[in-house]
Amino acid sequence: MKTKILNEIKTFETIVIHRHVRPDPDAYGSQMGLAEIIRATFPEKKVYVVGTSEPTLEFLGEIDEVADNVYNGALVIVCDTANTERIDDSRYQNGEKLIKIDHHPNDDPYGDLLWVNTKASSCSEMITSFYENFKDELVLNETAARLLYAGIVGDTGRFLYPSTTEETLRLAAKLVTFPFDRSLLYQNLYQRPFKTVKLLGYIFEHLNLKDNGAATIYISKDILRQFDISPKQASDLVSSIENIEGLKAWIMFVEEENEIRARLRSKGPVINELAKEYRGGGHPLASGATVYTQEEVTEMGEKLYQICNETPR
Incomplete structure (x- = not known):
């Protein structure tokens, strides 16, 4: 499949690369890292990255403004x-050929070519592996290495999550041979405004932690306004409580304009099937979903409690 994907990249003169809505470092890193590899290898090609810009990740790179006619005869990845x-920008359907590169469970096998590796820690790890597979043909420069490293770091929680494998560390080690400023990168990835830290205090104070290790926290629009925090900034705090003793799995509900986003995390119990019940999905230990009523919020919390009951400590 990697060979087929490379052949398509070689064939098309215009390539447009998409990623998911509400992007995280891996979305930016894999999308922009792949784009940079293609640009460095094939400078004559027109390569674009699209989607809604995320202000907290703009230090990684800029999103391109692309006219509709660019998709005519284009390869979309x-x-x-x-x-x-969850694809950001519905014009992904307008290209001549569509490729999916992903590390989540393949519940929606869209695209003409699909490369899905659920054993990879991140999509950025997959793109790094793609380069390594064809290193005699492709060019990896400092910019691409920085982007891919950021994506791997983001999705592995600085190499702390169980998704981190020997292969993850081996590929990351190759990326850090490039002289980008890792200290500055970590600073940009993890620094927080003081108002966000204050919201974290509210989360610790109001976390509903059950005796079986299940926990929920609800952040309403009123609380977001009180702390002057965006839903994205609040959601980014979901992993900040993971070191609480006795905590097994948790859901952070963040109220938005017309929906309530549910961020699910776990230290062991499988929670992605629960996310699928509520218009979501993801990894066994890290998923997302969307609910619309307080009844669904309560119901989802009760189901998480049952999951934790069924999972030994």
């Missing part, structure tokens, strides 16, 4: 996106 509903 979607990175780090499990299903079509």
Whole structure:
């Protein structure tokens, strides 16, 4: 499949690369890292990255403004996106050929070519592996290495999550041979405004932690306004409580304008099937979903409690 994907990249003169909505470092890193590899290898090609810009990740790179006619006869590649509903910019359908590159469970096998590796820690790890597979033909420069490293770091929680494998570390080690400023990269990835830290205090104070290790926290629009925090900034705090003793799995509900986003995390119990019940999905230990009523919020919390009951400590 990697060979087929490379052949398509060689064939097309215009390539547009998408990723998922509400992007995280891996979405940016895999999308922009792949684009940079293609540009460095084939400078004559027109390569674009599209999607809604995320202000907290703009230090990684800029999103391109692309006219509709650019998609005519173009190759479209979607990175780090499990299903079509989460692809940022619906014009992904307008190209001549569509490729999916992803590390989430393949519940929605869209695209003409699909490369899905659920054993990879991140889509950025997959793109690094793609380069290594064809290193005699492709060019990896410092910019691409920085982007891919950021994506791997983001999705592995600085190499702390169980998704980190020997292969993850081996590929990351190759990326750090490039002289980008890792200290500055970590600073940009993890620094927080003081108001966000204050919201974290609210989360610790109001976390509903059950005796079986299940926990939920609800952040309403009123709380977001009180702390002057965006839904994205609040959601980014989901992993900040993971070191609480006795905590097994948790859901952070963040109220938005017309929906309530549910961020699910776990230290062991499988939670992606629960996410699928509520218009979501993801990894066994890290998923997302969407609910619309307080009844669904309560119901989802009760189901998480049952999952934790069924999972030994």
